[in-house]
Amino acid sequence: MARAMLIDESRCMGCRGCQVACKQWNDNPAEETENWGTYENPPELSGITWTKIKFNEKVVGDQVKWLFLKQGCMHCTNASCESVCPTGAIRHYGETVIVDQEWCIGCGYCVSACPFDAVHSLHEVTGGGEEKATARKCTLCIDRTSNGLTPACVKTCPATALDWGDRGEMLAKGNARVAALQANGHPKARLYGERELAGLHRLYVLVDEPSAYGLPESPQHATTNLLGQWLGGIITAGVLAAVPFWLLFKRQRAAEAKEETSGGGEQ
Amino acid sequence: MTWEWPIAIDLWVAGMAGGAYFAAFLIDRISGRKHPLLPKIAMFLGVPLVLLGSLLLVVDLGEQLRAWHLFTRFRPGSAMSMGSWILLVYALIGIVMIALWWSKSFEPGEVRLTVLAGLASVIRPAAPVIGVLSWIALLLAVLLMSYTGVLLSATNQPLWASTFLLPVLFVASAIFTGTALLLLVLKTGLGRLLDILFGGKGEPMPSETMDAIGKAMAIVGVVQLVVLVAYVGGVALLGTPTAASAVTTMTVGPLSFLFWAGVVLMGLLIPLGLQFASMKAKREAIVGSVLTSTSLVLIGGFILRLVVVLGGQMI
Structure with a gap:
């Protein structure tokens, strides 16, 4: 039975306890960052930051409202990273999409393919230079969940914004919460992740449109148009073969054939 | 940034290798097998280019020593997997074809007491398969x-994925740069050296043929220019707002100098201008003009790959 994480953004207070719990459980070091004018820190997900709270600011009247978003791997049913991985290192284990750290070659294709920018190469600072290594991302704490525990971020969340369990149950809880929000002054409230990419395993209760949170309205699978893209290249080659090369060198052959014929006549 | 200049070089040289063979094969076949040297030149240059591109891909990996993992799976849904296999098989077939062509340069029954001649006589009986291999190589080049x-x-990078035109653009550019590479080699005399290597007399190619190759190159260049306009316009107008802003990194943003001066002016307008000027003059193209235009086409092809690879990751 598929399980999922339910993230109620209407309850999130931006404490970033989930970020710390994630780093602690997964032995990921802290990042050295600079103040860039917001409490949001670090600025981006990375090979050592697998979840973080994005502090979206929205101006409502004369006030600024925060729309927090817990970013990280969505564990898509139809996962782009899994499709584009050339070595098969990225695979589904139940609901969880896992990068096999022993098999990943660090090509970075999954990084470009992810519609949520949730996969990153590990950049290790070695002797002043950066070295690219394997792809890293949220594992949904599979080492915890396969032993009856909840993911570390869920366990630590003090605002009860995070929940973990059977996906059907999480959907029901999420929809009930959305209905309650809609009835209480949040007409735009909605559940995100039920159908996107054949179903995400991170479900979001949002109080505004996905775009206000920086989420894609309709995330696309990276290889949706793969056949058309290959055909685009192949047909271009065919057209360019037919037009310039055929015209110019067919004429050359015809001209020489003509010369031979007229030469024969003179003799 | 995940992918940087090594990837741009791979996309450039792999495309150029494929484009050179594609053009060479067509010119030879369409003209009634009058230019058998051209596919040989294209392979002789293409195999090292493909190997260089593959080497750069491996260097760019996070775990270089695991590169062999690529060849434990065949995953048609992954362009990276397909590309690895295409590069590998193309290089292998190219090496076999070069060896067979070279073995044919020795007279049958010729006795030369060298290791090379002995080797040539061993592989020479396999030479008839070149015909089949040359068609397979054409397919692989495409x-x-x-x-x-x-x-x-x-x-899911907007600049790359918003339209289907990027493969169209890169194929047009691959044939453009590949044809330019052939012409450059023929004009510098390297082609004659290669002719001798493959058992020919090293005679220069007739100037009408070289002019015809120049014309073909110019037409491909015009097609590439049209596709470039369609690609930039298409991503800007039909893509998402993010895609439109990704285009501006190329057109007005940090990469705009490289785009306008490198890709448009140096890589397309100047070489096309030179080419059309010599065509209009109705005389044999001046060597200097051809060398300049073909070199600019090659450099422009690299800058195009660089601008697109870097620009796609800036948003």
Whole structure:
């Protein structure tokens, strides 16, 4: 039975306890960052930051409202990273999409393919230079969940914004919460992740449109148009073969054939 | 940034290798097998280019020593997997074809007491398969050119994935740069050296043929220019707002100098101008003009790959 994480953004207070719990459980070091004018820190997900709270600011009247978003791997049913991985290192284990750290070659294709920018190469600072290594991302704490525990971020969340369990149950809880929000002054409230990419395993209760949170309205699978893209290249080659090369060198052959014929006549 | 200049060089040289063979094969076959040297030149240059591109891909990996993992799976849904296999098979077939062509340069029954002649006589009986291999190589050359565009298109980066035109653009550019490479080699005399290597007399190619190759190159260049306009306009107008802003990194943003001066002016307008000027003059193209235009086409092809690879990751 598929399980999922339910993230109620209407309850999130931006404490970033989930970020710390994630780093602690997964032995990921802290990042050295600079103040860039917001409490949001670090600025981006990375090979050592697998979840973080994005502090979206929205101006409502004369006030600024925060729309927090817990970013990280969505564990898509139809996962782009899994499709584009050339070595098969990225695979589904139940609901969880896992990068096999022993098999990943660090090509970075999954990084470009992810519609949520949730996969990153590990950049290790070695002797002043950066070295690219394997792809890293949220594992949904599979080492915890396969032993009856909840993911570390869920366990630590003090605002009860995070929940973990059977996906059907999480959907029901999420929809009930959305209905309650809609009835209480949040007409735009909605559940995100039920159908996107054949179903995400991170479900979001949002109080505004996905775009206000920086989420894609309709995330696309990276290889949706793969056949058309290959055909685009192949047909271009065919057209360019037919037009310039055929015209110019067919004429050359015809001209020489003509010369031979007229030469024969003179003799 | 995940992919940097090594990837741009791979996409450039792999496309150029495929484009050169594609053009060479067509010119030879369409003209009634009058230019058998051209496919040989294209392979002789193409195999090292493909190997260089593959080497750069491996260097760019996070775990270089695991590169062999690529060849434990065949995953048609992954352009990276397809590309790895295409590069490998193309290089292998190219090496076999070069060896067979070279073995044919020895007279049958010729006795030369060298190791090379002995080797040539051993592989020479296999020479008739060149015919089949040359068609397989054509197919692989088309896939090789297409892979460079599909690799970037099958992602979620707006500049690469918003339209289907990136593979079209890269294939046009691959044939443009490949034809330019052939012409450059023929004009510098390197082609005659290669002719001698493959058992020919090293005679220069007739100037009408070289002018015809120049004309073909110019037409391909015009097609590439049209596709470039369609690609930039298409992503800006039909893509998402993010895609439109990704285009501006190329057109007005940090990469705008490289784009306008490198890709448009140096890589397309100046070489096309030179080419059309010599065509209008109705005389044999001046060597200096051809060398300049073909070199600019090659450099422009690299800058195009660089601008697209870097620009796609800036948003």
